[in-house]
Ligand SMILES: [Zn+2]
């Protein structure tokens with residue numbers, strides 16, 4: 441099969457690889473759509489632990505496809521089924537796993553992160569993922585591309601649930617990339633009366649208004665703009681959807697009294713000690729939290745949102761490319777050109 445293997449920093453090679461043979465309890469999925477994520481871009485730009493010349497890895501953790509083959513003992517799935525697969529796997533027995541938070545398990549593994557993923561014609565789904573319910577059958581009207589994009593949507597849902605947005609509230613999302621727009625869409629779904637999105641890039645803000653013209657976009661002086669739009673109240677909920685320390689500062693400043701702040705985007709390791717005015721948390725009685733990845737139940741929940749039409753993620757897919765064009769896809773994603781870049785096969 442054709443596979444895009446990462447061998448190290450800025451070293452991705454398209455090559456022929458043996459097609460995986462599904463062992464007992466495993467599935468072989470023929471990949472139909474795999475989206476490129478900021479995490480993939482960071483892994484390729486910075487290198488990733490465990491990936492080297494000696495041990496290359498196939499990235500790709502946002503994907504869907506068709507079951508090609510089932511291993512011995514697989515009862516709940518059959519060849520030909522269209523599926524989207526949640527990439528995260530926990531050990532299954534620790535406290536986090538039994539609480540449904542396998543994505544927080546200390547021995548967490550994920551397809552396309554520390555196991556071979558979907559930037560290839562086929563991907564093997566391990567037994568624990570098959571038995572754990574990671575493989576979700578797509579209804580006929582849900583496209584493979586939508587199935588692939590469900591993964592980042594599920595991560596957004598994790599932050600969204602933590603933010604507890606209630607009808608009539610005002611929400612500020614900092615960062616107008618695909619993740620920021622997903623946050624804005626979910627805020628609107630929850631009944632937010634005012635959804636503001638800020639970004640330094642005017643092009644991104646334009647794409648954001650294209651996605652939904654009810655979103656209020658803010659290019660600069662975020663705190664002042666929020667003050668004005670909320671008549672001095674501040675944003676009930678602030679969500680950072682970019683890897684920027686400045687965004688975290690702005691979120692605390694723009695939050696209303698008693699507001700909730702979600703640090704959704706992580707900060708690069710070399711800048712992670714951020715100086716924040718913690719008196720803003722104290723005097724404004726803010727609740728500050730963060731989220732990472734998504735639980736399996738959130739993955740299923742957002743797939744339901746897509747399936748029922750509650751959320752339309754199609755508008756976030758701005759470019760489809762072939763596997764052969766993967767390097768171009770990474771370049772588009774790295775410079776923030778368009779929203780979601782999806783490899784289609
Ligand atoms: Zn991702």
Ligand SMILES: [Zn+2]
Nearest residue numbers: 531534537545
């Ligand atoms: Zn565990």
